Amino acid sequence: MYLLYLLLRLLALLPLRVLHGIGGGLGRLLLWRRGRMVHNTAVNLRIAQPSLDDAGQAALLHEVMVESGKSASEIVKVWGAGAERALELVREVRGAALLDAALATGKGVIIAAPHLGCWELLNYWLCRRTPMAILYRPPRIAAIEGLLRKVRGALAPEQVRADGAGVRTLYKRLAAGGTVGILPDQKPRAGEGQFAPFFGRQALTMVLLPRLAARTGATVLFAFAERLPRGAGYRIHLLPAAPGLADADLGIACCALNQGVQNCVELAFAQYQWQYKRYSADGLISPYDREQG
Secondary structure, three states: OHHHHHHHHHHOOOOHHHHHHHHHHHHHHHHHHOOHHHHHHHHHHHHHOOOOOHHHHHHHHHHHHHHHHHHHHHHHHHHHOOHHHHHOOEEEEEOHHHHHHHHHHOOOEEEEOOOEEOHHHHHHHHHHHOOEEEEEOOOOOHHHHHHHHHHHHHHOOEEEEOOHHHHHHHHHHHHOOOEEEEOOOOOOOOOOEEEEEEOOEEEEEEOHHHHHHHHHOOEEEEEEEEEOHHHOOEEEEEEEOOOOOOOOOHHHHHHHHHHHHHHHHOOOHHHEOOOOOOOOOOOOOOHHHOOOO
């Protein structure tokens, strides 16, 4: 782990523009190889943007893969430079007053952070403003967890495992007026979600976040860190939740949850992690099993 940490520190000396250039090249290489990741991404883009013709779909797929490569390479800067140095890359914050107002109520805050932009930098920014716990699943490689704790330093959020005890911890923190972070587009296990539309098609959606909001009365804000062009840095966005997210009817609540994610994605469409199989468990033939045309 020490050697990996040292390598991160050295690579972090490179300008963000250079790292993004390397990441963009990686994305183009993956696109050229046309593997499963590219296939899944192309399927999702056809679902989310059905009005685009073949040329438009190809151009969008290229842009998304380039941004996916950047998301991988920029982590070198975010982790290797250290939290405080990484935060110097934040150029603008939109919606900060929403967070200030939510924290002032003392009723708890739920940050819904989709797989969009640079979420690790977002964690740093949020943890500088308020102590925060995040729901997570342990990495497959145990050494990575130790590395994460080291690079995050004093701005590390409390990591709560995604199990029964972890969920109870989230309820307690919110009841005490604290802040928790959840990935709202994390695909739930079979039997643990609700189908709701996402970019026009039904997607299995988590019910945990709406239940937390309904039972605690906490304010829900959506947030992400947008990657600016040419390695210029990042723009933090905080957006209000869509109406109905805390509704007792989970169908209504999950529709609002996905609408909140979609509102974020539409601000930086190509920076969303489109390779995930959001639409694969709708009881029909999976769109990812079909051959690309």
